[in-house]
Amino acid sequence: MVADLERIAKIIKSKERFVVSAHLNADGDAVASQLGIARLLTLAGKRAIVVNDEDVPLQFRFLPEADAVAKSVPKDFEPDAVIVIDTPVRDKINAGAVRERFAEPMKPAEEAGEIGGAPWTDVTTIFLDHHQRSDTIGDFVYVDASASAASTIVGRLMDRVGVSPEPVIGTQLICGIMSDTGRFSFANTTSESLNIVAKMIDGGARINDVATELFYKNSFEAMKVTGSALSTLEISKSGRVSTMVLHEEAVDENGQTVEVEDLKNYPVSIRGVEIGMFLRPAGNTGVRVSVRSAGDADVNKFADIFGGGGHKKAAGCKVDGTIDEARKKLVDAAEKYLDETMS
Ligand SMILES: [Mn+2]
DSSP, X not given: OBOOHHHHHHHHHHOOEEEEEXXXXXXXXXXXXXXXXXXHHHHTTOEEEEBOSSOOOGGGTTSTTGGGOBSSOOTTOOOSEEEEESOOSGGGBSOHHHHXXXXXXXXXXXXXXXXXXXXXXXXXXXXXXXXXXXXXXXXXXXXXXXXXXXXXXXXXXXXXXTOOOOHHHHHHHHHHHHHHTTTXXXXXXXXHHHHHHHHHHHTTOOHHHHHHHHHSOOXXXXXXXXXXXXXXXXXXXXXXXXXXXXXXXXXXXXXXBOOOGGGGGSGGGSTTOSEEEEEEEOTTSSEEEEEEESSSOOHHHHHHTTTOEEOSSEEEEEEOSOHHHHHHHHHHHHHHHHHHHOO
């Protein structure tokens, strides 16, 4: 059932032992908001265990209490509530025990077995999110798509549950908000989220330490990948469409793909460019494309031409063929799209 924050705060206050998780393939807000809500619960005198199947990504391990994230719910822990935060898609929950509970088709709680040492029938489930979502699974669901980050929602709950800012939760929430607002620059940056950050700074959190961890600890491999991708930048004749490619995914010494999140944003960061695209191989066949808009071009609609989608200013799609073929096709289509939709 859909619930407001007063209701959520009341439920939280009435429970004692929580399992907390967020989404797979964690980003800064997913890690920070689940650690943040767990910290809030601890400060409120509750017990909380954060559970993730996946390891916390290296760049977020600086967060206080990141090392306490468990791989599974201990058998001797009997939760009376589960909180899933920042996760609009049920099969993307980063805790197997919770993901299976909500897998479709969903079984009634009586048939769902146990989580840790507690039967699911005794466990209240709470979803907190800032994504547009159609799903209202869970006993209590609070969604506000106007919240900058899931960490912003944790900030909103602090007052209501009676928890004051201190350095640990402060560091966590600043990380989440800084990540999801693109260092306080995206259109979702609100005075509310900045006010939460201000309160966290007053509570002893150090904003520059968070920024240093997030943005000044790139791996050498990631910087080299960025360099080789940047050297492929091209701009169309009209100057309105820019493309950049990565011919091969780079792998580090452990065989892990070197992911560079920022690459998608370079092509559109050139003056005069309206649509910027980043292309790379999509597994065995085809090309994966990230599309970004600098202004009024709706790239959600543009990506739809190729069967993709996303948001107005950030979208993605998959295109058949080689990277060079895809690049030509995409640039032509983008020029045509701009001609047709922009005055
Ligand atoms: Mn988020």
